[in-house]
Amino acid sequence: MTDEDDTEGLMWTPNLLKNLQNVSEQATRQQQEALQQLLLGASGGTPDLGDLPDQMGAMSQMATFKTRIQSGGRISIPDAEREALDIQEGDIVQTVVVPVKRNRDDD
Template identity: 60%
Template sequence: MTEDDDRGGMPWTPADFARQLQAASEDAVESQQELFEQFLSANAGGMDELSKLGPMSMGTATFKTRVQSGGRISIPDAEREALDIQEGDIVQTVVVPVKRNRSDSDE
């Protein structure tokens, strides 16, 4: 009897799938952070103070949030505290759609 036969013909177990999904998710976050840092490097040239600091000295956060009415998004409390972001501060955002909750009737 082969290993696949023990699993009912599935080439992987649910635990294997969960590990693969976790690894893929971590790789995606890492890639997004690298892309974001490259983006900051490319844009920092015109911003005197930021160009002196460099992108690695600035804190970054990756999180998911919902778009609210008027196109508003919120930065979660934990990220605001970790990055010392206060009301009135100017921040730079990179938006990557994750999931769309739209039906065909919304168009």
């Protein structure tokens, strides 16, 4: 085998890799600029995030977990979630129930 045979087998030439890197960097810059324009709005001033900070704060006080329905329709909140959310017996919480799997025959 000669050196010429080795170079013909190269799938990615240095110039191709350099061009690929340049295109990737340009795409990243364009994405950053678009995000900055979106956040700053047309005014060019302080970002208008609306109620996003409030929503993010509320999300830190949420948990998602799977549990089984017990007798009387009760559900249990696991210890780890109760500790993370700092909730105790008697506290009022809001729940959203999404059925995941049913262990019964649908007749």
